Amino acid sequence: MVHTLNPTADPVTDVDDVARLLTPAGERVADPDLQQWIEDVDTAAIQRLYRDMVLLRRIDAEGVALQRQGQVGLWPPCQGQEATQIGTARALRADDFAFPSYRETGVVYARGGKPSDYVLAWRGEGHSTYDPFELHTATQQIIIGAQSLHAVGYAMGVQRDGGDQVAAAYFGDGATSQGDVNEAMVFASSFGAPVVFVCTNNQWAISEPVTVQARFPIAGRAPGFGIPSMRVDGNDVLACLAAMRWAVDHARQGRGPAFLEAVTYRMGPHTTSDDPSRYRDKDEVDAWRRRDPIDRVEALLRAEGAFDEDFAAQVAADADALAAEVREAAMGAVTRPALSIFDAVYAEPHTGIDEQRAAYAAYLDGFATEREG
Amino acid sequence: MVHTLNPTADPVTDVDDVARLLTPAGERVADPDLQQWIEDVDTAAIQRLYRDMVLLRRIDAEGVALQRQGQVGLWPPCQGQEATQIGTARALRADDFAFPSYRETGVVYARGGKPSDYVLAWRGEGHSTYDPFELHTATQQIIIGAQSLHAVGYAMGVQRDGGDQVAAAYFGDGATSQGDVNEAMVFASSFGAPVVFVCTNNQWAISEPVTVQARFPIAGRAPGFGIPSMRVDGNDVLACLAAMRWAVDHARQGRGPAFLEAVTYRMGPHTTSDDPSRYRDKDEVDAWRRRDPIDRVEALLRAEGAFDEDFAAQVAADADALAAEVREAAMGAVTRPALSIFDAVYAEPHTGIDEQRAAYAAYLDGFATEREG
């Protein structure tokens, strides 16, 4: 180490200064680091990634529509981020453990989520949907950055019981400002824990551009903590898959944590409650539309002669079917009974809760009686 | 920026991989970065630095002695860290603002502390001693890392009222694990605030070696946040002065924050309550004794013919006098009256406090009456 250190880059974050395997135009390019990690990815595999992304976009569109119709209270669109979510999540083994945030619908999808898993929490039926141990995926986190520490702890557990699983911590560019994310890097590095940090830099944290959080590329932070890091085109599903395979392999081999910054863009509003016209230009959004993660895979498949009408029709039909199921799950939801609010506050009997449940039951009974009488 | 980043160094923290102007043997060496910052430091100035360090060591020894005699409740020795504290603090202007932690006795000294300022809080007479606005120095912080954010906020204030002051945030190697210190770097970088982070890496956080906090050199973290950083020999007062002048100048010129890691050693226990024999070897301490920050300046002065008996005697006499004042301040302390515990809870009148003060006054009165009666 030299004793005088200077910032790792100029104080700008150039979105094209990324590792890439597929250009925005859909052309394959070589990358010395990434190449080796997708040698087995053939056309059929690329078709599957394409299908995943299309289905995800469709789930997302359905979420937005359901919100407009009042069927869910809120929806955090992930449009534009499909390659990041699908590419990274598809690099995980089923028994690895993912720690997504609220926007990672695609991670839940890739981990085996059911249609109802995408919508019931946003509908306000419950704070979560799937069982984390079934999907090997934690409940999507709302507290910015908190899950990064859970992932590190989980990975420390893996070290301690001799497993070879990897934990994957997903968070946004905004989250990198939180103490928790930094502490997560400290702990991960200190214990050499098998965890991969996946920072989705979608350029915005609600209304704040990434430059409020970081005037220098986010990927440049991890090395200071002793964590190897890669900045990758987050709209390039092949690069995301390859980079994540590198990172997961690094962690699984016992070489400690790794960090990815996936440079992408949040095409939609922060959530359906947000109005991005207040803070960002249409031009910027348009420019990113030309880097669409799905279009470029389509272009690649077309060039390889693997995108015919049948395939397109089948994917569209699958997306329609899934969307219908999602819609049905939302509209058919049955709200749990009132007294369920007292369930699972504690795992073991608790006199305080028992008493309050009984009191509220008596109160509701009184109402019932009143109405009857 | 390259898109694949690797840790900035091997996973070791070599204590000799530092910028230096004075070797442990007391020989002047050149450093291309530091040189320019101490061109004005002549022999008389070095004598003053020497005197500062000797006086500081004497204050520290007195603190330990007072604790043994029950005159203060606790003392956090700074022996071994004199060069770091004096060198950096002497680079500040009187109207800059320092944010020291509990162990930075030398910073308080250099900022103009009075004898009582070193001991009355440790004696339990008050939570603080000096007026922060008189010394331009915040109360020594106990909550690890919290003051780093205060320093950044202060620096943001300087930016906003057009001053040219600099804030200096002092913290330890352990503190770098705290979320607050990392958030402080994020905010400082984001706003380009005129703040200097001074991390005293004294190799230990109570019983934990620095490798628990960082497997790679701490100075390597700041650049990832976009903050230039320097790793300096913390037992070399010239290097500390020079590096701090560089950092302060950088900040004062409006070029944003800077970071220093001063590599030094905590020669004593964590505090007088601690028993370091439980967790570290005598050999390690002995090795560091050979790098003593005072000895090497003495050697330099001797070599320059500026360390004669008169000078040594004068410094010793000054130290004795100061120690006597410190002792007197502790032993002569008068505990504030009981009801003062209700003072300065709020700056403005508060019915709750007024009532509790009155009630407690009545209670104490009752006692007095009983005793009289």
Next chain:
Amino acid sequence: MVQLTMAKAINEGLRRAMADDPKVLVMGEDIGKLGGVFRVTDRLQEEFGAQRVIDTPLAESGIVGTAVGLALRGFRPVVEIQFDGFVYPAFDQIVCQVAKLHYRTRGNVRMPLTIRIPWAGGVGAAEHHSESPEAYFVHTSGLRVVAVSNPQDAYVMLRQAIASDDPVVYFEPKRLYHAKGEVELDVDPADAPPMGLARVAREGTDVTVLTYGAQVVTALDAASAAEEEGISLEVIDLRSLSPVDYRTVAASVRKTGRVVVTHEAAREAGVGAELVASVTERCFHYLESPPARVTGHDIPYPPAKLEKHHVPDLDRILDAVDRVLDRPNSLTGVEL
């Protein structure tokens, strides 16, 4: 007088405080161009610039910690926490620094910080967006805590909070952000009733209802409903939760002899516990029945579809009124 929503009244309060005192700064997440997720800081950045209306990095400890430093430099920062459930990362800075610095420094340092918190539930929000953390701050010595219930108070009390040399945690009930009311903007905050005083929101003779924030509206509804049954409720809007104006409270309790306390927050060691304890200590011999608490249950805030069973409504308040009046109520004959 103008008709303003509470959100707009707070916005005006910020604007005028900033116009009057160049040391007032506003800082938080998304408060600049966006104007805050509730538009409470709408257009302030346009008017006062990015140096005084500061979009911060996404880190609450950082926001409050840097605000402390700004206060040390002579500023009066108004911090926005985006939602109630996001204040906890700043808890250490609030409890150990903001609340204690004046005491720690024997009065040398002042902490004129205002921490604004969009607050509480009933708005169908996702987890962490409906919390009522006020008791944590009430229990923290060194802080002042206020909660507003109408646009006029929101405007005046915000200005008083900003003018105060003490740190003030200022709670804004989300479910009233869009409720309109008459606001006199030209009132001098120094002349208006101090934020430490409670307000008798409705006079009555049978039962005293102690409450604050959005529950004031619910309590007033309950009072109207009770009136139809011939029961007269006196509703007290506490406004200040720390300190509580016990003079006003006790005067009412001495008159009615019966007390209902209502808030959304969980019951255990909540503000209601303090109110019942203090009222009992101060007015024991006037009490005809034990004070009743109508609060959120001691559960994490439930999912939106079930929140109506958590946030006390008019009927639950009336049930408690029956209880303190020794009339038949839901707990009659219930063995708990």
Next chain:
Amino acid sequence: MVQLTMAKAINEGLRRAMADDPKVLVMGEDIGKLGGVFRVTDRLQEEFGAQRVIDTPLAESGIVGTAVGLALRGFRPVVEIQFDGFVYPAFDQIVCQVAKLHYRTRGNVRMPLTIRIPWAGGVGAAEHHSESPEAYFVHTSGLRVVAVSNPQDAYVMLRQAIASDDPVVYFEPKRLYHAKGEVELDVDPADAPPMGLARVAREGTDVTVLTYGAQVVTALDAASAAEEEGISLEVIDLRSLSPVDYRTVAASVRKTGRVVVTHEAAREAGVGAELVASVTERCFHYLESPPARVTGHDIPYPPAKLEKHHVPDLDRILDAVDRVLDRPNSLTGVEL
């Protein structure tokens, strides 16, 4: 039976819990070679290795946050917070994650975490080393909160806390760390009285004194002193602060009709407020006088030389006993 200090009893509790269940881990700052600043984890790392007795980086949010992850992986982490005043950086993880994960996941995830906190004052310490933050956790739904007062309880209740599938905040009074007592180590924690039950520490007939932690010792001293004046105090050691064992409490209050609550923490919205409110609600018609609180003042913890004026001592308890007995006391004739 062996004579052990409380520190040693807790140490034994950890040791046996670790020996019995390989999933039990201990983590915190300086708990390894040093054995913790109070030596509570003395020699555990030697015995169980650094994988199970983990010296963590210096970051409390990180400690609790990684413990959550370890719990998700099937471990039962016992977290040490070095001092009471250092728990606040972990507050967000405790309130939003530890307390709510079971609820959030509808019971799918369990959080068998024990958070040990060396606690409270009276030991002449520096700022932040004498705090009583228990009310913050009692007010947080989803947590269990216990406080121990003697070596036997410390041993058994720690083992029960570790065995519990719920998160438990476990308070260890620093000023009793070195107090010795008889400890039966071979008791099966499952057979011992559950940690949720209160204990009548001394029977009496005139006044019920409700307390916990080190104040139990002070209250017992007060009871001895009162006896000399012919006053009989019943001292109840609550042991569990959330939930409180109101069956035991109410039985005592119905007998005595007079109540004094004492704790070191600040009064406003403290545990004492909850106790007074609940006792009033449950036992109103048995109460002969308003319950009195003897607590720390609503001030930041004062400097060591003045702490004796803050931590309630025997005399302040006796003064409150006089108050609830309507005997002359310090507040007689005082207009507040």
